[in-house]
Amino acid sequence: MPSAAAAAQPPVLELHENATFTTPEIRWLDATPSPTNEPWAPLPAAIKPAPATPLGLSVWQRKGREALAATEAASDDGIVRAVTAAAERLLVHMGEVTDAGIAVLSRCSSVKQLELRWAVAGTVPPSRVSGEAIVALANCPLATLHFDCCVAIDLTEAIVAIAERTRTLRHLTVHECNVDAEAAMEALSHCVTLRTLEWHTHATDVAVWELAHGGGSGTSPLECVRLHTYQPSGATDDALLAIASACANLVTLDAAGLARGGARESGVLALAGQIDGVRGCPRLRHLEVGSTHASPLTERVVAALCDGALPQLEYLGLAGCSHVSAAAVERLAARRPALVIGVGSERGVERGSREGEARPCSPAAEDRTRLLWALSADAPSAKRLKGAPAGKGRGAGFLEGKGGLFESDGRDESYDSEGQVPACAA
Known part of the structure; x- marks a missing residue:
């Protein structure tokens, strides 16, 4: 039985590369802690991913102990509908996610909390997202933005654009990232x-x-x-x-x-x-x-x-x-x-x-x-x-x-x- 605080959490979509699958995925996870006390319980290994889109994305929905593929997500518009309907929090783990994938996610009007992790040079596969693409996320009504270990891309332009264009940003975390602090802080x-x-x-x-x-x-x-x-x-x-x-x-x-x-x-x-x-x-x-x-x-x-x-x-x-x-x-x-x-x-x-x-x-x-x-x-x-x-x-x-x-x-x-x-x- 989840706690009252956990039950009050908004649904979460997590976009990342999962070693179990051949393509990245977007997951909707409820707030129930996993038995290992990890933040997000893993999907059952027996569940097969939906057909990948040209963007390298597939969408999953998870409610309680049931996990079902969101079949409508075979198109860009399907991904936008799934994300917009499901989540306020979005966690993006850099893997095979592309600039085009970020562009699709930037159309999701419900995303208020965004976390981007692990854009690190030398990873396999390497990050395929550019700092210029992340600028488009300024279109989301972001209240909380968290960049973690994004050292393979220059985030300066993205942070400046988000600071200038987002009228809802309240919390920003920049942890071990590649950014021009003077330009970013002046904009902030x-x-x-x-x-x-x-x-x-x-x-x-x-x-x-x-x-x-x-x-x-x-x-x-x-x-x-x-x-x-x-x-x-x-x-x-x-x-x-x-x-x-x-x-x-x-x-x-x-x-x-x-x-x-x-x-x-x-x-x-x-x-x-x-x-x-x-x-x-x-x-x-x-x-x-x-x-x-x-x-x-x-x-x-x-x-x-x-x-x-x-x-x-x-x-x-x-x-x-x-x-x-x-x-x-x-x-x-x-x-x-x-x-x-x-x-x-x-x-x-x-x-x-x-x-x-x-x-x-x-x-x-x-x-x-x-x-x-x-x-x-x-x-x-x-x-x-x-x-x-x-x-x-x-x-x-x-x-x-x-x-x-x-x-x-x-x-x-x-x-x-x-x-x-x-x-x-x-």
């Missing part, structure tokens, strides 16, 4: 409906400045930003100054992936409104400023929070901040008992902190399991932690109470256990 700054941006690929300080200021309104509409640029030449702490000066509506910011070791004092103080001439982000509730390396962040930031900066803050991530002592963290916890403080991950806190003692450690001292230490975590704080920061560890267990640990199961964090976009993007 004019997208007045955009509320959530997850940028997990290369970006520069100039690109983030364009995102925050390019729209010219003085205040960006963005409410949730995850900025993981990774590369040494990527965005630095200077990007936080751009965000602090123009993103007053921001509620969630994950800046754990900045270059040069993560956030510095000046950037975080700017977010907190502690720098003259910078208004900051007074609505912030979730802030992650840790790093994959030893962070240069100092205790001056903790002192500002003790004095009441960012009064709406519910979660603060300090993983890897080795210059912030356990005593400073404990003072902050005492001054702001409702604040959930994450001081641990594979890069931040030894397991000995389970007893309540925060001890900075080197990355080598931890395994890959992500830990969040909840200081003074009452039941409401525990519930908040399950959705913070920005979807980390959703679906895993949480040990409630003071000093409790919240442990991720290591799955893809782009979606929660029921396939929904994370809380900050809802």
Whole structure:
């Protein structure tokens, strides 16, 4: 019996290359989890695909445990009718899907959530979809768009076109893709409906400045930003100054992936409104400023929070901040008992902190399991932690109470256990 949340999900069409069949397919899948807890239950191997169209597409419908071929989908118009009638979410796995196939899908007026995955050079067969073809998807009334590992095609033109032409886009994720960040973010700054941006690929300080200021309104509409640029030449702490000066509506910011070791004092103080001439982000509730390396962040930031900066803050991530002592963290916890403080991950806190003692450690001292230490975590704080920061560890267990640990199961964090976009993007 599916959960109430699962039952409320819209039907999903998945377009991908399945090793069981000789052609890609579009599937309609209900929200019932598979026995292996995979997001989408596989079709029975005994079911044979419908005749492939010239576009290399065939359509499947799945309701409960029954799977039937959609025989009307032998034509382009049949595919459009099937998709339009069935789904709001569309997942496209690059395989033998062609530009012509994407053009057909761009005519599907019902698709509101689109995810394109795995356009990677060297795959067999190689991706046959171009960035120019994806531009046509701007015709769909997209609210959520997710690009994942599309490195074999240049997505710049597509993202710019979608930002300029789509009047419904609210959530965008770009993960490990080939894109000109400055051109894309400048276009996205004019997208007045955009509320959530997850940028997990290369970006520069100039690109983030364009995102925050390019729209010219003085205040960006963005409410949730995850900025993981990774590369040494990527965005630095200077990007936080751009965000602090123009993103007053921001509620969630994950800046754990900045270059040069993560956030510095000046950037975080700017977010907190502690720098003259910078208004900051007074609505912030979730802030992650840790790093994959030893962070240069100092205790001056903790002192500002003790004095009441960012009064709406519910979660603060300090993983890897080795210059912030356990005593400073404990003072902050005492001054702001409702604040959930994450001081641990594979890069931040030894397991000995389970007893309540925060001890900075080197990355080598931890395994890959992500830990969040909840200081003074009452039941409401525990519930908040399950959705913070920005979807980390959703679906895993949480040990409630003071000093409790919240442990991720290591799955893809782009979606929660029921396939929904994370809380900050809802």
